[in-house]
Amino acid sequence: MSATLSFTAPTEHGPQDITLSYTRAGAGEPLLLLHGIGHHRQAWDPVAGILATERDVIAVDLPGFGRSSALPRGLPHDLPTTTAVLAAFCAALGVDRPHVAGNSLGGLLALELGRENLVRSVTTLSPAGFWTQAERRYAFGLLTGMRRTARALPLPLVERLSRTAAGRTALTSTIYARPARRSPEAVVAETLALARAEGFAETLRAGRTVLVTDDVPDVPVTVAWGTRDRLLLPRQGVRAKRIMPRARLVRLPGCGHVPMNDDPALVARVLLDGSRAQSARALSTSFSTVAL
Incomplete structure (x- = not known):
């Protein structure tokens, strides 16, 4: 609970x-x-x-x-x-x-x-x-792109994409090797979590010196x-x-x-x-x- x-x-x-x-x-x-x-x-x-x-x-x-x-x-x-x-x-x-x-x-x-x-x-x-600095910039670029996409996609579109293996792959293949195994409900929830994360920008900014x-x-x-x-x-x-x-x-x-x-x-x-x-x-x- x-x-x-x-x-x-x-x-x-x-x-x-x-x-x-x-x-x-x-x-x-x-x-x-x-x-x-x-x-x-x-x-x-x-x-x-x-x-x-x-x-x-x-x-x-x-x-x-x-x-x-x-x-x-x-x-x-x-x-x-x-x-x-x-x-x-x-x-x-x-x-x-x-x-x-x-x-x-x-x-x-x-x-x-x-x-x-x-x-x-x-x-x-x-x-x-x-990471090396080049690897960090690469990772942060991917994360920023994922965040931008999550915030731009309307919820009905996220829900529709999550119902198919191809859609789940499009939404989550950066972090999962087998994205089709993820449940549609989980994909919707984690896409919303990424879009709504209040601490994302501040945490990413702090990570630049790590x-x-x-x-x-x-x-x-x-x-x-x-x-x-x-x-x-x-x-x-x-x-x-x-x-x-x-x-x-x-x-x-x-x-x-x-x-x-x-x-x-x-x-x-x-x-x-x-x-x-x-x-x-x-x-x-x-x-x-x-x-x-």
Whole structure:
């Protein structure tokens, strides 16, 4: 069930009142799920049920996305601020050092939570920040074009396109390797989420200066990358492994940038393996992939 939580976050700009929307289901050790820019928590729906059999799964709409309001005026949608907000969100829920998994922007935030030692383990799917400047400009250009298209399309046209495999491909092939598998209802909802995302422009602007150069030394890290990722190219996964040599790098065959829908069983297994307390230390020292 969807819920909202209001709390006070101690940001670099002073205490701020924040409200985030989230869902919570399952039992076991807590697992926080973070989506990418312009998306919403429903991106995790294809794997949430599998994860909930072993984890207390908390999927949250990031500030300014989905059903969560943008941050208060004057508060930047940057990495330090959003990390502080997520830490305060977990504290308000009474969740101490959850496992965290993130996709794209969510993966970047998950790594930052790990760097601050606020989580038990980190699993990232195509995390942002391991780009060259040319790769960043390419990705941001695609994202800006997707956003412009989503805002320009009338809702009846989006609904009509979503009813056919060709239409779903036209709307979502940038982020899914198998867009025809996405349900029409999900395609409509995520197109609207992208068009209406209050935090999109501010978050994208803050991302221009982001470049990951530091390891995450204190928690186990898994980095997974789809072999058909068209937004953040798979070679960035190899770069991530060089920066974080103890991380486990996993190849996701046939998956795109948002792999949860392309291969739910594989992605769920990667997330559960990455968040297993007893095996996490061993996983963090392995390199289980072929050339990406």
